[in-house]
Amino acid sequence: MSKEQKKTIIIVEDEPSLVFTLKDTLENEGFEVHITEDGEQAVDLVKDTDPDLMLLDLMLPGKSGYEVCKEVRGLDYNFPIIILTARDQEIDKVTGLNIGADDYITKPFGVKELLARINARLRRANTYSSKEEMADSLTLDPVEINLNESYVKRPDQDPIPLTTREVELIRYLIPRRNVPVSRDELLEKVWRYEFSTNTRTVDVHISKLRAKIEMHPDDPKYLVTLHGVGYMLKTG
């Protein structure tokens, strides 16, 4: 019998009863689970185990979840990070987004909901590695987009950094170039209906992205609006 390849999940959480439940549940689901209750040790554990996903509490001894998240992303680890947050920490969600977390779940949460989110994130990570991640750059003449290093190079300008979401958006559009994509599809596939998103969220991000990749953002040549339909990446 061939050895089944287990997905590895790191839990960074200092609440013993929650850790116990999570470990038990995830191991029953066939995951390899590593645990630390200390923010200081979390980054070392990442280096040692090269996980597929991380569950990260925010209030931790040693180092906060924010710092852990920032440090992990700074080391170029791209596995999904799901933040475990207490109720009414809306402000934390915003900060967490900016430092590279992928999703949030509010305590107390149901095991079923958590598993659904973990599996959605892992599926999505797989999809990217097999398809979208193949593209590491895109030329929208005269603008060069480097997707691996997340920046845009315009003529005679310093590189402009792209956010994780902008890179995801472009990666989603590349295999669908010259095909109309609706706002709802982008909300579902790129945002996964996270947080308090709506179609306005999509418009705002598209507009910010245009300012980076289009020479004339008000009259876009590549990332075009199709009225009543949505958007399209128009190339060639």
Ligand code: CA
């Ligand atoms: Ca805590």
